Structures are given as C-alpha cells and as structure tokens.
Amino acid sequence: MTTEQLTIFAILAITLGLFVWGRWRYDIVALLSLLAVGLFGLIPPQEMFAGLGHPAVITVAAVLVVSRGLLNAGLVDTLARHLTRVGEQPWIQVATLTSIVALSSGFINNVGALALFMPVAIWMSRKGGSSPSLLLMPLAFGSLLGGMLTMIGTPPNIIIATYRQESGGTPFGMFDFLPVGAAVTLAGLLFLSLIGWRLTPKRKEEQDTSKDLFEISAYLTELRVPKECKFAGRTLHDLMAAVKDDADMSVVGLVRSGKRKALPSIFEVLQEEDILLVESDSDSLKTLLDVTSLVLAAGEDQDQDQDEEKKKKKAGEWNLTEAIITHKSILVGKTTSALSVRERYGLNVLAVARQGHRLRERLGKLRLEAGDVLLVQGQEESLQSTLNELGCLPLASRGLRIGKPHKVLLSGGIFTVALALIALELLSATTALVGAALAMVMTGLVAKDEVYDSVDMPVIILLAAMLPVGQALETTGASDLIAQALLEIARSASPAIVLALLMTAVMLLSNLINNAAAAVIAAPIAIKMAQGMEASADPFLMTVAIGASCAFLTPIGHQSNALVMVPGGYRFGDYWRLGLPLSVLVLVVGVPMILWFWPL
Structure with missing residues (x-):
C-alpha cells in the first residue's frame, strides 16, 4: 500500500467519522476533506474546485x-x-x-x-x-x-x-x-x-394525538385597561417590558370602542377601557395583574368577546398553525426575543414542543432547536410567507387548507x-x-x-467538494x-x-x-x-x-x-x-x- 493510498484512506476515515459525529454540518466536513486532499497533493491544484x-x-x-x-x-x-x-x-x-x-x-x-x-x-x-x-x-x-x-x-x-x-x-x-x-x-x-x-x-x-398538540383555550384571557391605569397612554411594548422577567404572555388581540384588532402592533398606544386578549398561564396571569394593575374583563362581556373572537378566527382574519423548525431555519440556536420575532415578523410564538412534549419554560429565553414544533399565530394572508422566511415548515393548521393550484398547465x-x-x-x-x-x-x-x-x-x-475526493480515491x-x-x-x-x-x-x-x-x-x-x-x-x-x-x-x-x-x-x-x-x-x-x- 502506497503512501498516497494510506493518506486518502486516513482522510476518508476522518471524513466519515466527522459525518457520523454530526458536530459540523456535512458541507463543512466535505470542504475540509477537499482541502486535505489538495494539501497532500492527491489531486492537481487546478482540479480542486472543478466539482463546482x-x-x-x-x-x-x-x-x-x-x-x-x-x-x-x-x-x-x-x-x-x-x-x-x-x-x-x-x-x-x-x-x-x-x-x-x-x-x-x-x-x-x-x-x-x-x-x-x-x-x-x-x-x-x-x-x-x-x-x-x-x-x-x-x-x-x-x-x-x-x-x-x-x-x-x-x-x-x-x-x-x-x-x-x-x-x-x-x-x-x-x-x-x-x-x-x-x-x-x-x-x-x-x-x-x-x-x-x-x-x-x-x-x-x-401524546393524545386525537387532539391538538397545543391546547391553548385555557390560557385565553381578556384584560381591561382601567381608568387612571399607569399604562394608559403608553405603548404595548412598555406593558410587556414591565413583566418580561416575571411573566410569560402574548397579546393576541385588542378591542377598542367595540372594534377588534388582531395582533396589535407592539407600538400600539393603549387607551383607557381598551380590552386586551392575552395568552398566558395562570401564574403569569396573576403576576401580570399585580404588576400592571390591569383587571379581568367582566364575565358576560368576556364570553361575548371570546365568541366574537372565535368567529373572527373562522372568518380567516388571523390563524393559528403548528410549524416545525427545519435545519436551515434562522431560529436554530436563538431565542424568539433575540430575533424580535413579534416586532420584525408580526408573528406570535405561543408555545414550543420538543420531542413530542410541550415545553413550559419561558418562551422568550428558550433557545430553539431544529425539530422543535412551534404553535404560532399570524395574519392569514402573510403567515405562510413568514414561515418560509424563518425556515419553518407548517404542519397542521386549525382546519386544513391547501392552496388552490394556479398556472398548473404552464408549469x-x-x-x-x-x-x-x-x-x-x-x-x-x-x-x-x-x-x-x-x-x-x-x-x-x-x-x-x-x-x-x-x-x-x-x-x-x-x-462539489466530494467529487474531487472521489476522484482522488480512484487516481491513487x-x-x-x-x-x-x-x-x-x-x-x-x-x-x-x-x-x-x-x-x-x-x-x-x-x-x-x-x-x-x-x-x-x-x-x-x-x-x-x-x-x-x-x-x-x-x-x-x-x-x-x-x-x-x-x-x-x-x-x-x-x-x-x-x-x-x-x-x-x-x-x-x-x-x-x-x-x-x-x-x-x-x-x-x-x-x-x-x-x-x-x-x-
């Protein structure tokens, strides 16, 4: 066995080991392998990048x-x-x-x-x-x-x-x-x-798969901004910032003068008697009420508003869906707060599941991984494009809708x-x-x-990197x-x-x-x-x-x-x-x- 053959076998063995280890992405490993065969002279320099x-x-x-x-x-x-x-x-x-x-x-x-x-x-x-x-x-x-x-x-x-x-x-x-x-x-x-x-x-x-992975209805609560509340005249961002370290919550709707606005802007200025539709668990809800002086909306009005909200959902103005984070997603290794997902993309991340179980950690501080399943909420007309931009794959929305085909004959x-x-x-x-x-x-x-x-x-x-490596396997x-x-x-x-x-x-x-x-x-x-x-x-x-x-x-x-x-x-x-x-x-x-x- 020649020195060149021993060298290519050693490079391949290390390459396979790195592929299996998975610490570095396979294209990086392939480039390292290509660089190695080039540095050891197993392929001519002018052919190193011929694979492209x-x-x-x-x-x-x-x-x-x-x-x-x-x-x-x-x-x-x-x-x-x-x-x-x-x-x-x-x-x-x-x-x-x-x-x-x-x-x-x-x-x-x-x-x-x-x-x-x-x-x-x-x-x-x-x-x-x-x-x-x-x-x-x-x-x-x-x-x-x-x-x-x-x-x-x-x-x-x-x-x-x-x-x-x-x-x-x-x-x-x-x-x-x-x-x-x-x-x-x-x-x-x-x-x-x-x-x-x-x-x-x-x-x-x-996991009871006959139901949705994320049951969120128990966390829907409507809160009213009372008169003389310290957050009246301040932005929704100010409100959320006041409890960000102590409560896990998402504002998914706002009612003002009888008109409902889904996914209000984070910079929306709150007014007295505004009603906020909030996603929150019971502990975070208590913290939110204590810190902000918001009050629970009246029971009868709340029930009526929630019925209207369900009608709005059915009308298709905004939508909830589950999406999986792919390996190419910009979310991998980052938190939703670090990427400002709500502010930059108009998307609410309501819950995260990993390995089939819903995570209960604070969403804003949770580092996301490839394969995590998100429960997200966004405007229906832009939800799909937003998920594409983030590198997420929608799994099953609340009521399956498959897009109408267009230009089928042309394609x-x-x-x-x-x-x-x-x-x-x-x-x-x-x-x-x-x-x-x-x-x-x-x-x-x-x-x-x-x-x-x-x-x-x-x-x-x-x-492009492995083809010259394969050539070196043959020429040696x-x-x-x-x-x-x-x-x-x-x-x-x-x-x-x-x-x-x-x-x-x-x-x-x-x-x-x-x-x-x-x-x-x-x-x-x-x-x-x-x-x-x-x-x-x-x-x-x-x-x-x-x-x-x-x-x-x-x-x-x-x-x-x-x-x-x-x-x-x-x-x-x-x-x-x-x-x-x-x-x-x-x-x-x-x-x-x-x-x-x-x-x-």
Whole structure:
C-alpha cells in the first residue's frame, strides 16, 4: 500500500467519522476533506474546485429550482386536495399517501414532496383519532423509494448517471432507472401499506394525538385597561417590558370602542377601557395583574368577546398553525426575543414542543432547536410567507387548507417539454433542466428572490467538494484496493451475492452519511469491481444507486427521516424496526431485477 493510498484512506476515515459525529454540518466536513486532499497533493491544484462545474452539481441545482416552480404552481396540490377523502383506515391512508409521495418524489425533490404531504398526513391522523407516528415514517420512506424512479428523483441517481459516462459509456437516461426503481418502489409500497405501518411505534400514551398538540383555550384571557391605569397612554411594548422577567404572555388581540384588532402592533398606544386578549398561564396571569394593575374583563362581556373572537378566527382574519423548525431555519440556536420575532415578523410564538412534549419554560429565553414544533399565530394572508422566511415548515393548521393550484398547465408544460427533450436525447439532462429552471423564473413560477433559496447550498457544496475526493480515491488506486478486497470476499460467490454485498455496504454507508456522499465514495469502487470481474459497470452502478437511496435505519441518513422525527414522536432506535425489514426487501427484490435488466 502506497503512501498516497494510506493518506486518502486516513482522510476518508476522518471524513466519515466527522459525518457520523454530526458536530459540523456535512458541507463543512466535505470542504475540509477537499482541502486535505489538495494539501497532500492527491489531486492537481487546478482540479480542486472543478466539482463546482460538474454536470451532476449543476443538474441537482436545476432540479431544485424546477421543483420549487412545480410546488409554487400547485401542481402537486391538486393531488393533495383529494387525499382527505380516502377514509380513516390506517392501511388505506398509508397506501394512498405513500403512493402519491413516491410518485411525486420521482420528479421533484423528495424532501419537498414530503414537506407538502406532511400536513395532510398529520391532519388525517388527527381527524381519525390515530397517532401521526403510524403515517409519518412510512411517508418519509415512501419519499425515498420514489426517488429511485427517475434520474432526477434523487441526487445519487444524477451522480451515478455521470459516473457511467466517465467509465466509458453514455450517461444513464431519464428513465433508465425506472425498471428497477419501479419494481423496488412497488414492493416497498405494498410492504409499507399492508405490514410496515404496524411496525411503527404508537405514541398515543405520550401524546393524545386525537387532539391538538397545543391546547391553548385555557390560557385565553381578556384584560381591561382601567381608568387612571399607569399604562394608559403608553405603548404595548412598555406593558410587556414591565413583566418580561416575571411573566410569560402574548397579546393576541385588542378591542377598542367595540372594534377588534388582531395582533396589535407592539407600538400600539393603549387607551383607557381598551380590552386586551392575552395568552398566558395562570401564574403569569396573576403576576401580570399585580404588576400592571390591569383587571379581568367582566364575565358576560368576556364570553361575548371570546365568541366574537372565535368567529373572527373562522372568518380567516388571523390563524393559528403548528410549524416545525427545519435545519436551515434562522431560529436554530436563538431565542424568539433575540430575533424580535413579534416586532420584525408580526408573528406570535405561543408555545414550543420538543420531542413530542410541550415545553413550559419561558418562551422568550428558550433557545430553539431544529425539530422543535412551534404553535404560532399570524395574519392569514402573510403567515405562510413568514414561515418560509424563518425556515419553518407548517404542519397542521386549525382546519386544513391547501392552496388552490394556479398556472398548473404552464408549469406542467415546461417540465414535460424538458423531460421529452431528455428522453429523446435531443438535449443533455443538464442543459434541458437548466433551461426548464430558467423558464420557470422567466414565467414567474419561481420569483427571482426564490431562485437561490430553492437551491440547497449545503448539498451543492457537499457534491462539489466530494467529487474531487472521489476522484482522488480512484487516481491513487485506493478504489482498486477496496474493490479487490470485496472481490476476494466474494470470489467463490455468484454475481447476485457480489451485488448484494455491494448494495448492503452502500446501504449502511448511506445511513451514516449523506446519500450523495455515499454515492460519490461508492461509485469508483463499483466501477473497479466491474473491471475486476470483466463485466459491465451498469449493474454495479445501478446497485450503488439503489443502495444509496435506502437510508431506512437511522434518522440522520436522510433529511426526510429527520423531518418526521419530532412530529411523529420517534426515537433514534425506532427507525430500524421498520427500516430493517424494508432494507432486506429492497435487497431481495432489487438484486434480481438489476441482473435481469442490466446483465453482467
């Protein structure tokens, strides 16, 4: 073993360790790995950043923009609107939801497809009185299965398509993944619908999911500003500042001269006889009354006002919703008071839940984490855009409303033309999809300020950095050594066993690190294995593509798994209960199908 090979193995071992540790984000780890191979001279200096212009990286970025355009147009919403009519039987709900999300994931970003259908799944489970845990994990796994259907369904497929070209062939086409991917996806969906959902944990004992996660009606109180009150003539900000260290409260409405104002400005000047609608627990309410000299509104008037407030809610003037904080949210690691969420965004954070339980700490001082579920209140017309700006994903509002589709034909037409150009080999996938993304922007389906928000930059940087690292694995001969070791293990075995061994190794890798990184590391090894057996590289590359999409054992293997962890009330160890039999099923179905459609 040469010094260069020892060096690349050491760099990869440290890189994998940092990926699994998770202390630093995966794009930072990938850049450190790229810097290391460059400093040790394992790749030429002029090729260190060549990954930024790699077709796979550009294609992934274009697919993300196109996905945003399709979602903005409401193309998938037209499917989601009808899902609430499928009934309350869990297996029917699982079958319907996973099938639709898998089909959607074949053509748009699978995390985006999951994000669209999560509110539907949670609403359906609550309406039926069942736990969301029965639906959300199968839904996440369905989004991963659906990514296997087409070249653009998931980044590993795009990477594998380009590696085929580098191995001396032409890139895999748009639907070259379909025969094997469809068989594996169909088998997986049948398993999830008939058996798999029964293996998910039922967390009813931790949280009564037939009701809302946050019961807030007990905390609604109306307070009156009496005559000669010291806060009359002062701002609402002054009032809240007076009790910020001693009471946890939110002012969600103001009544003045019989007219109600939802979410009054923090700089609203209070007047005598104003009535404030306050969200507060009993201890904070007592403190608020003692410090501010506000008084409880009269019982009869209060009941009448609360009835009117409920009517206002139903009329859609303001809205409550639950939202999950994503990993890209600006709220992660910060407090709502530090970001001035109320003042800057016009959004009330009424409650926070973590790991399926409502937190009782002071909201203003609580540092938020990715995966926390917020109960928020905001103006109905701006609530969705505000959550997008904060990097939060709405889960289930009080009464599900799915937006009406618009420009569906335009977005569908642009996408269909791009697919046709790729399928007919008139344009490369990169060129056609970049053109489709540009058309989405020019027609207004994707706003100009949404273009770069649509692109998941950590994934782009990950790919751009890891592709040269994968090249170093090949140029140093390290991939030859790994391939030879695997071939020695399977020397007396059949081709099916060899492919099964390779798929298992890639599956395990994809459960620990990003699936795109797993594909980049495994693809050169797969090509060397094929050369060692004097066989076609196609079945080996297809095996890597399938294995990289099967991160079913842990919540850290894929964003879809992490996204459902908190809303489903799952623990780290829950995933393998459903993921392990599903992974075995993929092996049993996938390997024979690969050998059938892509013979050695």
